[in-house]
Amino acid sequence: MNKVLIVEDDTLLNTTLAYHMQGRGMETDSAFGCMDARKKLEARSYDLVILDVNLPDGDGFSLCRQIRREWKTAVIFLTANDLESDMLKGYDLGAADYVTKPFSTQVFLKKVERLMQLISPEKERVEDSYEDEELHIGLQSMTASFRGRDIAFTPLEYRLLTIFIHNPGIVLTRQKLLERLWDDQGNYVDEHTLTTVISRMRSKLEGAHPYIKTVYGMGYLWNGKGGRYDG
Numbered sequence: 001m002n003k004v005l006i007v008e009d010d011t012l013l014n015t016t017l018a019y020h021m022q023g024r025g026m027e028t029d030s031a032f033g034c035m036d037a038r039k040k041l042e043a044r045s046y047d048l049v050i051l052d053v054n055l056p057d058g059d060g061f062s063l064c065r066q067i068r069r070e071w072k073t074a075v076i077f078l079t080a081n082d083l084e085s086d087m088l089k090g091y092d093l094g095a096a097d098y099v100t101k102p103f104s105t106q107v108f109l110k111k112v113e114r115l116m117q118l119i120s121p122e123k124e125r126v127e128d129s130y131e132d133e134e135l136h137i138g139l140q141s142m143t144a145s146f147r148g149r150d151i152a153f154t155p156l157e158y159r160l161l162t163i164f165i166h167n168p169g170i171v172l173t174r175q176k177l178l179e180r181l182w183d184d185q186g187n188y189v190d191e192h193t194l195t196t197v198i199s200r201m202r203s204k205l206e207g208a209h210p211y212i213k214t215v216y217g218m219g220y221l222w223n224g225k226g227g228r229y230d231g
Helices: 012-023 033-045 058-072 084-092 105-119 121-125 153-164 172-180 191-204
Strands: 004-009 028-032 047-051 074-079 097-100 129-131 135-137 143-147 213-216 221-224 228-230
Touching: 004 033, 012 028, 012 105, 012 172, 012 228, 028 033, 033 058, 047 058, 047 105, 058 074, 074 105, 074 191, 084 097, 084 105, 097 135, 153 172, 153 191, 153 221, 172 191, 172 221, 191 213
Parallel strands: 004 028, 004 047, 047 074, 074 097
Antiparallel strands: 129 135, 129 228, 135 143, 213 221
16 A cells, blocks of 8 residues: 655645545555654655645755655655746755645646556555455455355445455544545445445355454454455
8 A cells, every 4th residue: 555644734735635545545644844744754664755845844845855865755745836946946856746736636646646656566566455364355356255255345345345454453433434435526425324334244254253343332443364464
């Protein structure tokens, strides 16, 4: 799974980008200043940093220089400044792109997805999957089998499986699941549908290890059977 760090002090924009990227299967972290971003970059590796030029505790250009030098991570600049000199400076520092605000979220997401394909093409060939000694689920190919028997999950069920498998052992509230199941067209999944879908998924794994576990009063978690996740 591609990992993206969003360094943007506008809380609404940061949250909006994170929401849409997670909906496209990316893992995101948010930072709201240079110091916060550096701490996160030191703690884990990222495939991409989305970086605002103007931050409350420093400028994005200096941070970009450090990111490219120390972490070799791809950078896309965000800024309200469309001066040609600043754009050229951003590219000279090694940024992959320079996007001026306001911008179309959908076009921006396409830019990000295309960049991911260019910087890590090998990831496109790896099946995003879960596997243990009895259960195999291919999230991209939408294939599944249990004890050698094919299982027919619906597209919505695969979307829910993707959320669970990407968050093993983490309790996901019903509200969080409902938020994550919104799609780009705004199609809504309600509480009743969520209950029905989870019940249907469990019935397809009848007699199996309880992969989708209810945590009463809290939500659900993916209770993997010591299996392997690739993605």
